Amino acid sequence: MIEQAFNGLVGGAFYALLALGLAVIFGMLGVVNFAHGAFYMLGAFGAFILLDSFGIGFWAALVIVPVLLGLVGMALERLLIRRLSGLDPLYGFLLTFGLALILQDLVRRQYGVQSQQYARPELLGGTLNLGLFDYPAYQVFVLALSAVVCGAVWLLLTRTKIGMIVRASTEKPELTRALGIDVSRWVTPVFGFGIALAGLAGVLAAPMRAINPLMGGDLIIVVFAVVVIGGLGSVFGSVAAGFLIGLVSALGNLYVPALSQTLVFILMAAVLLWRPAGLFGRQEGLT
Amino acid sequence: MLTVENLSAWYGEAQVLREVSLQVAEGEIVTLVGRNGAGKTTLLRCVMGLHARVGGAMSLRGADLTALPPHRRARLGIGWVPDDRGVYATLSVEENLLLPPVTGPEPWSMEEIYAAFPRLKERRRSPGTRLSGGEQQMLAMARVLRTGSRLLLCDEPTEGLAPVIVEQIGDILRQVKDRGVTVLLVEQNVHFAASVADRHYLLAEGRVVDALDNAEVRARQDELLEHLGI
Ligand SMILES: Nc1ncnc2c1ncn2[C@@H]1O[C@H](COP(=O)(O)OP(=O)(O)OP(=O)(O)O)[C@@H](O)[C@H]1O
Ligand SMILES: [Mg+2]
Numbered sequence: 445m446i447e448q449a450f451n452g453l454v455g456g457a458f459y460a461l462l463a464l465g466l467a468v469i470f471g472m473l474g475v476v477n478f479a480h481g482a483f484y485m486l487g488a489f490g491a492f493i494l495l496d497s498f499g500i501g502f503w504a505a506l507v508i509v510p511v512l513l514g515l516v517g518m519a520l521e522r523l524l525i526r527r528l529s530g531l532d533p534l535y536g537f538l539l540t541f542g543l544a545l546i547l548q549d550l551v552r553r554q555y556g557v558q559s560q561q562y563a564r565p566e567l568l569g570g571t572l573n574l575g576l577f578d579y580p581a582y583q584v585f586v587l588a589l590s591a592v593v594c595g596a597v598w599l600l601l602t603r604t605k606i607g608m609i610v611r612a613s614t615e616k617p618e619l620t621r622a623l624g625i626d627v628s629r630w631v632t633p634v635f636g637f638g639i640a641l642a643g644l645a646g647v648l649a650a651p652m653r654a655i656n657p658l659m660g661g662d663l664i665i666v667v668f669a670v671v672v673i674g675g676l677g678s679v680f681g682s683v684a685a686g687f688l689i690g691l692v693s694a695l696g697n698l699y700v701p702a703l704s705q706t707l708v709f710i711l712m713a714a715v716l717l718w719r720p721a722g723l724f725g726r727q728e729g730l731t
Numbered sequence: 732m733l734t735v736e737n738l739s740a741w742y743g744e745a746q747v748l749r750e751v752s753l754q755v756a757e758g759e760i761v762t763l764v765g766r767n768g769a770g771k772t773t774l775l776r777c778v779m780g781l782h783a784r785v786g787g788a789m790s791l792r793g794a795d796l797t798a799l800p801p802h803r804r805a806r807l808g809i810g811w812v813p814d815d816r817g818v819y820a821t822l823s824v825e826e827n828l829l830l831p832p833v834t835g836p837e838p839w840s841m842e843e844i845y846a847a848f849p850r851l852k853e854r855r856r857s858p859g860t861r862l863s864g865g866e867q868q869m870l871a872m873a874r875v876l877r878t879g880s881r882l883l884l885c886d887e888p889t890e891g892l893a894p895v896i897v898e899q900i901g902d903i904l905r906q907v908k909d910r911g912v913t914v915l916l917v918e919q920n921v922h923f924a925a926s927v928a929d930r931h932y933l934l935a936e937g938r939v940v941d942a943l944d945n946a947e948v949r950a951r952q953d954e955l956l957e958h959l960g961i
Contacts, residue, residue, distance in 0.1 A: 611821040
């Protein structure tokens with residue numbers, strides 16, 4: 445049971461990283477990025493390709509892949525996403541969803557639908573004794589790194605000047621511009637940063653999950669539920685809900701296996717009925 | 732300081748400003764009076780560059796504003812105090828003050844701000860929107876003082892506030908004027924307007940219909956109040 449809970453938290457670590465990126469992007473750009481799962485998938489493939497074709501290992505990939513994908517994200521924002529501003533949000537959905545399909549199919553063309561394998565880094569190959577049970581060291585690392593990254597982003601957002609500008613631009617973009625801040629200048633790096641987080645989650649997934657073109661699509665549906673439960677645009681809520689949903693679905697798996705797939709969505713519906721803006725969303729203005 | 736020439740503005744098909752022209756000289760406090768829906772807020776938003784559908788021209792100390800985005804206008808020294816006060820809930824009181832960049836040669840220091848607004852100092856770590864309405868108004872004013880803006884656009888700063896606080900806002904505006912700052916003030920409270928301002932423009936249905944000085948405002952107070960529907 446405790447071991448299952450731990451599994452849940454590790455799963456939640458991925459939800460949290462992905463939801464965090466989605467939340468930051470949504471807050472700053474007002475765009476729900478349906479391509480987020482595709483970038484997670486590209487992160488995993490990035491690690492795989494680096495090793496397979498260039499002999500570059502896990503630790504380097506952990507840095508290189510997010511940075512590269514972050515740059516791709518920034519280019520994407522400049523070339524395409526930027527053009528959405530002022531348009532119906534539906535266009536954002538069409539663009540990012542279309543992008544997700546294109547990225548998926550490009551990878552599928554190259555690698556097919558079978559899953560690729562990626563070995564755990566040697567250093568983390570064994571198990572750790574956590575007192576009550578032995579647990580794979582790699583999973584412990586994933587959990588710890590995700591917690592550290594989420595915490596660092598939290599500090600960045602709440603304690604720094606950049607964070608202050610991001611919060612202000614997210615809450616009142618028009619006023620923030622009128623107060624002398626060039627909001628559009630911050631939009632590109634924020635989008636790239638969100639994509640880099642998805643890429644990081646993808647690299648972390650490579651050694652423990654099946655690497656295939658559809659891995660992002662399956663996961664991202666749950667991540668959207670996570671973001672809604674946490675409160676759309678609430679950074680803290682996304683992270684908290686990420687870990688919470690990981691926990692709930694793992695325990696659900698244990699006690700009510702029949703519901704394991706739907707439990708998250710039942711929870712989402714319940715939260716929406718109880719608090720329409722999500723657990724940590726600001727409730728004003730919503731009825 | 733500020734020149735507005737033949738400014739027109741639309742919301743969709745509806746024209747809400749019709750060829751408005753006005754001038755505000757350096758160091759003056761000028762008010763815009765007019766009943767609800769006359770277009771006062773729209774005019775300030777146009778000066779700030781926040782309104783997309785506009786015609787006409789605006790300049791600040793001779794520099795053409797027309798093509799500049801809002802953040803560039805702010806950096807030229809225009810400080811906006813919006814009608815909803817524009818206080819951020821996700822920023823603390825102090826962050827609300829520190830957010831906008833300093834734009835003018837004589838910004839108020841944080842010590843001066845806190846000396847003038849002790850309540851803001853006491854509440855500096857609270858989220859901005861935890862403040863009372865009057866305190867939020869003070870925060871919105873203090874924020875543009877800290878930037879050192881040379882032209883303040885204040886949109887109904889006294890609306891809905893208790894007389895003591897209205898008096899305080901009057902004091903601040905007079906202090907600001909003593910430092911040579913120019914103010915374009917939207918105000919429904921004619922009495923208050925006459926007590927702080929040098930001149931007044933009367934706006935009706937998107938047009939400037941009258942330009943008055945303080946003596947005229949006092950002489951025509953009843954007529955004005957009736958026009959404003961108060
Ligand atoms: N977002 C909007 N969309 C459509 N019409 C608008 C919008 N905002 C204002 N208007 C209309 O434009 C006109 C001018 O509005 P504005 O807010 O500038 O008036 P105001 O003089 O500031 O009024 P008040 O004293 O109520 O603040 C009004 O007729 C109003 O109904
Ligand atoms: Mg108004």
